[in-house]
Amino acid sequence: MSLLKYESQLREPLVDGDKDYHQVTEDICRPIEAKPGRLWYIGFSIAVCLLLFGIYSVYREVTYGTGEWNLNKTVGWGWDITNFVWWIGIGHAGTLISAILLLFRQGWRTGVNRAAEAMTIFAVICAGQFPIFHMGRVWMFFFVLPYPNSRGPVWPNFSSPLMWDVFAVGTYFTVSLLFWYTGLLPDLATLRDRARTKFRKMFYGVTSFGWSGSTKHWQRHESLVLVLAGISTPLVLSVHTIVSFDFATSVVPGWHTTIFPPYFVAGAIFSGFAMVQSLLIITRKVLNLEDYITVGHIEAMNKVIILTGSIVACAYLTELFVAWYGQNQYEWWAFRQNRANLFSPYGWAYYGMMFCNVVSPQLFWSRKLRRNIAFTFFMSVLINVGMWFERFVIIVTSIYRDYLPSAWSTYYSPTIWEVGFYLGTLGLFFTCFFLFAKYFPVIAVAEIKAILKTSGENYKKKMTETEKMDAEKFYIEEVENASAH
Amino acid sequence: MSIKKFVVGCFDDEKVLFPAIKNIRRAGYKIHDVYTPFPVHGLDHAMGIRETSLHTAGFIFGIIGTATALGCMGWIFTSDWPLNIGGKPHFPLPAFIPITFETTVLFASVGMVMTFCYLCQMMPGVKKHHFHPRATDDLFVMVIECTEKTNETEVISFLQTNGAIEINVQEAETGWWFGRYDKQQKLYRHEEVGY
Numbered sequence: 001m002s003l004l005k006y007e008s009q010l011r012e013p014l015v016d017g018d019k020d021y022h023q024v025t026e027d028i029c030r031p032i033e034a035k036p037g038r039l040w041y042i043g044f045s046i047a048v049c050l051l052l053f054g055i056y057s058v059y060r061e062v063t064y065g066t067g068e069w070n071l072n073k074t075v076g077w078g079w080d081i082t083n084f085v086w087w088i089g090i091g092h093a094g095t096l097i098s099a100i101l102l103l104f105r106q107g108w109r110t111g112v113n114r115a116a117e118a119m120t121i122f123a124v125i126c127a128g129q130f131p132i133f134h135m136g137r138v139w140m141f142f143f144v145l146p147y148p149n150s151r152g153p154v155w156p157n158f159s160s161p162l163m164w165d166v167f168a169v170g171t172y173f174t175v176s177l178l179f180w181y182t183g184l185l186p187d188l189a190t191l192r193d194r195a196r197t198k199f200r201k202m203f204y205g206v207t208s209f210g211w212s213g214s215t216k217h218w219q220r221h222e223s224l225v226l227v228l229a230g231i232s233t234p235l236v237l238s239v240h241t242i243v244s245f246d247f248a249t250s251v252v253p254g255w256h257t258t259i260f261p262p263y264f265v266a267g268a269i270f271s272g273f274a275m276v277q278s279l280l281i282i283t284r285k286v287l288n289l290e291d292y293i294t295v296g297h298i299e300a301m302n303k304v305i306i307l308t309g310s311i312v313a314c315a316y317l318t319e320l321f322v323a324w325y326g327q328n329q330y331e332w333w334a335f336r337q338n339r340a341n342l343f344s345p346y347g348w349a350y351y352g353m354m355f356c357n358v359v360s361p362q363l364f365w366s367r368k369l370r371r372n373i374a375f376t377f378f379m380s381v382l383i384n385v386g387m388w389f390e391r392f393v394i395i396v397t398s399i400y401r402d403y404l405p406s407a408w409s410t411y412y413s414p415t416i417w418e419v420g421f422y423l424g425t426l427g428l429f430f431t432c433f434f435l436f437a438k439y440f441p442v443i444a445v446a447e448i449k450a451i452l453k454t455s456g457e458n459y460k461k462k463m464t465e466t467e468k469m470d471a472e473k474f475y476i477e478e479v480e481n482a483s484a485h
Numbered sequence: 486m487s488i489k490k491f492v493v494g495c496f497d498d499e500k501v502l503f504p505a506i507k508n509i510r511r512a513g514y515k516i517h518d519v520y521t522p523f524p525v526h527g528l529d530h531a532m533g534i535r536e537t538s539l540h541t542a543g544f545i546f547g548i549i550g551t552a553t554a555l556g557c558m559g560w561i562f563t564s565d566w567p568l569n570i571g572g573k574p575h576f577p578l579p580a581f582i583p584i585t586f587e588t589t590v591l592f593a594s595v596g597m598v599m600t601f602c603y604l605c606q607m608m609p610g611v612k613k614h615h616f617h618p619r620a621t622d623d624l625f626v627m628v629i630e631c632t633e634k635t636n637e638t639e640v641i642s643f644l645q646t647n648g649a650i651e652i653n654v655q656e657a658e659t660g661w662w663f664g665r666y667d668k669q670q671k672l673y674r675h676e677e678v679g680y
Contacts, residue, residue, distance in 0.1 A: 021522060021623035146557070155566055158558045159573065159580035167587040175594045182598060185607070190522070190621040198667045205666025209602065210611035213620050216534055217605045218524040223539045224601045228594055231547070235590050242583050449523040453499075 009464060012296040013457035014107055019291070021449050025190060028443050031287040032191065033200075036438055039286050047430035054424005057417040058133055066136045068417045074402050075412040077395050080130045083422050085391040086271070087127035087429075088169065088243055089264075090384070092236055093272025094120025095176050098183070099232035102225070107455055108300045110447040111292050114187075115283060116276045117180040118440070122432040123275070124173045126425035131165070133421070161245040168242040175235060179228050182221065185211045186446040203439075240268040247394065254334035254398030257322070263315035270308035270357070271387035273301050277380035279433065281373055283442055292443050295371050302370040305383065309361035312390075316358060330403075338397040345411055346397045349389050356386020490631040490656050491517055492640045493616045494649035495624045499525055502625045505647035506531045509629065514640060517628040517659075520620035539604070543597040550592025554585040612664030614657040624651075 061068045071078050094117040101109040132141050144166050146156055156163045189211035192204035244264035247255035284293040323335040339350040364370050401408045453459050496502045563575045620626040644652050
């Protein structure tokens with residue numbers, strides 16, 4: 001019962017300010033019901049412009065073929081696959097926050113999980129564009145799906161890592177979407193019951209599926225979320241593992257290593273959290289949600305960043321060491337000449353990656369910097385730049401100089417349409433996020449209410465007073481009052 | 486699906502709600518449901534609701550997924566169209582594990598969510614009677630069903646002494662129907678009751 005709820009005073013409150021249940025609803029629903037501010041319109045317009053440029057770039061690619069990109073005989077995977085891996089990595093934070101942190105019973109998850117899950121879904125949508133358009137004849141993309149067809153039937157090769165990717169990314173997208181949406185249902189019902197306009201009544205009426213808040217439904221909901229969290233946890237780990245198999249199962253020097261799965265998963269979480277930081281720091285400011293996404297939340301995420309960043313750093317160095325220690329001349333060449341040599345054509349990318357992902361996150365050991373919002377924002381952008389470099393380094397430096405030195409002269413750099421495609425997915429991502437922030441609650445209202453009485457600032461103050469009370473008085477005041485009702 | 490009469494009592498604190506439920510159950514009234522804005526832990530036990538077996542459904546769906554994936558891949562590669570890929574075996578179990586795992590997760594989660602929606606009777610376009618608009622905001626709404634034997638005024642005063650802050654009597658459809666939330670709708674019976 002509520003009077004027995006207790007949380008240590010050493011823990012920071014997760015909800016600042018003097019809040020009750022109604023105030024939580026008000027704070028989170030107000031930005032949705034009010035007209036969006038100027039900043040929203042500016043941001044949304046920029047995102048839509050980027051998206052339109054991206055659509056035009058894709059139109060060029062589809063019309064004139066992949067020759068519109070600078071891919072060549074040796075560099076068959078360039079910006080497109082780099083961006084695919086980058087986006088899919090970013091898409092790992094949401095489900096990690098909502099699944100793994102749920103199983104670990106981390107209360108701070110509640111403030112950030114909704115936005116992070118939405119971000120995951122948009123990132124996976126962006127990621128999916130790249131392999132699909134990389135196929136060239138995109139109108140035949142359904143050939144990857146295993147269905148009884150009139151072509152033989154010719155089935156896809158189920159032993160191929162690229163086929164595993166289709167299943168992994170498809171499943172990940174579906175499960176993330178279901179997870180996000182089942183969590184949203186109660187909050188959409190809250191919006192429905194508050195709705196004053198005809199459109200909002202209809203829209204939230206349809207999207208909330210007739211949720212009523214019945215105890216039995218909550219019981220099933222809790223069970224559903226717990227099991228989904230349980231099966232999403234290995235799913236999150238499997239998705240980037242399978243993406244890493246695309247590289248690791250090949251025999252290309254620089255790709256053919258067993259360290260890839262854990263290294264990729266850690267990198268994915270690292271970049272995902274950085275993206276969550278970038279988005280939430282802006283969101284909390286624009287929507288006035290500083291009481292719900294507190295500095296404590298940002299610090300907690302920075303701790304995850306430093307952990308995963310250090311795993312990534314460890315993986316980089318291990319990889320380098322093993323390339324030397326393994327005594328395979330091709331592997332060592334890929335590392336010594338194509339990557340770690342600063343004066344090689346792509347040396348700048350390798351050292352850029354090392355600086356952004358290995359050196360700079362170590363600054364987060366300082367508590368002061370972890371709790372500094374401007375610095376965190378700067379770092380989150382830097383880390384995502386670094387993680388983009390990582391994928392670029394892995395892909396391009398391993399293949400641009402293959403076994404035929406005659407092919408070495410070609411230096412791969414993207415055309416404007418390759419860059420445009422990338423900018424277009426950034427536009428798609430932010431367009432989706434802006435629409436989400438306008439029409440959906442960016443914070444899980446029901447989940448915040450569930451932790452309010454243990455982790456709300458005003459309730460924690462009351463707890464301190466109760467703590468000082470002697471047992472007899474506590475019994476008279478709390479227990480007898482409660483049973484008197 | 487029928488229209489029944491209910492006494493609705495609203496509480497604004499879980500601390501008050503729990504003893505009230507206990508007392509009302511002890512007095513022998515039939516609690517139709519308690520609507521809460523967030524999952525209140527222990528409320529299902531206090532109301533005497535049995536544990537859900539949704540997770541069992543999830544397990545069964547998962548097993549179906551595993552069997553489907555392994556069965557399909559095995560059938561395709563060994564009997565329907567045995568491709569020779571570099572002389573590798575036609576049933577390479579280790580290479581089938583990623584897809585089997587993904588399909589298991591996919592079936593389990595999609596199946597569970599669909600079962601959840603079916604059990605809770607939720608779908609886009611479904612409309613239900615909601616006893617209080619603040620049940621999804623900050624109130625805990627206890628709904629007591631009136632049978633022929635129930636004395637309404639007695640229930641109301643009982644709720645009052647147990648700390649309900651708002652009490653009213655409603656006649657309502659208990660099931661769901663297809664409808665829109667932006668429209669007031671009249672159902673097939675009880676013309677005077679507007680939904």
